[in-house]
Amino acid sequence: MFKVTARTVLELGSELISSDVIAFYELVKNGFDAGTKSGVEIRFDIVLGLRSYSSLRNRTQEQEVPLDKLKTRCLSELDAGAASLYASAKTCISSAKSYEELFSALEEVYSLNSIRVIDSGTGMSKTDLTDKFLVIGTPSRKIAVERSVAEGKDKPDFLGEKGLGRLSAMRLGDTLSITTARR
Structure with a gap:
């Protein structure tokens, strides 16, 4: 196992999430991966x-x-x-x-100033937040996508599979606040 500095994470994020459009796309994908039925709303208060x-x-x-x-x-x-x-x-x-x-x-x-990305998905537990969302490159979605492909499903269960969604938020602002409720 190796250690990664915060600066490395910022650099990685800026390379992988190369534009604001891609950042919003990744955050919208997160909402759909969470099972939102009513879409994803983005509110700009600037x-x-x-x-x-x-x-x-x-x-x-x-x-x-x-x-x-x-x-x-x-x-x-x-x-x-x-x-x-x-x-x-x-x-x-x-x-x-x-x-x-x-x-x-x-x-x-x-x-x-704030940008709010709002969805009506299933929400995250504290464990989901600490062990998945706040960990870069978690395999949970990738495994689910590979399982969908192996089972011959027409479309995978998730759009995102690299565990990079939180890097998108880093591109768009200096502070991240997450409000979530598990359903």
């Missing part, structure tokens, strides 16, 4: 995009633009379409009284 966030953070650190003008610019970059997040983001930025506070406010606002 109040401040990455490019805007990065640019505004840099401008805040440079302190070359007057604070009030920079705050106005920050507010103009917020997506009012992210209704549930917009009001708190606006309040957070508006209340900043220094460049340092504005920098912190931008970090807080950016952390409000």
Whole structure:
């Protein structure tokens, strides 16, 4: 057995999951593999995009633009379409009284962003989470797919078989929160 560092996992993930489209595809496959009957829903709650966030953070650190003008610019970059997040983001930025506070406010606002992948599948037990989902390359699905092929089934029981779904979430964001219930 050998050890793998977190950096190696990140590199592996970026090589295997080479685009956001592939990442979403893998996560949708996970939902169908879980037996969802109503499909998979993807919800984007993005109040401040990455490019805007990065640019505004840099401008805040440079302190070359007057604070009030920079705050106005920050507010103009917020997506009012992210209704549930917009009001708190606006309040957070508006209340900043220094460049340092504005920098912190931008970090807080950016952390409000989320992408939710929702399905009505069977859910995962704690054991499923720790022994399958959070372990890269588990053989459980591969074995089931091979069994389906050996039995001559028209289509395999699962779409995914490599155990790479969680790497998709790593590509799409810095934080992963899983809410699941076993049925």
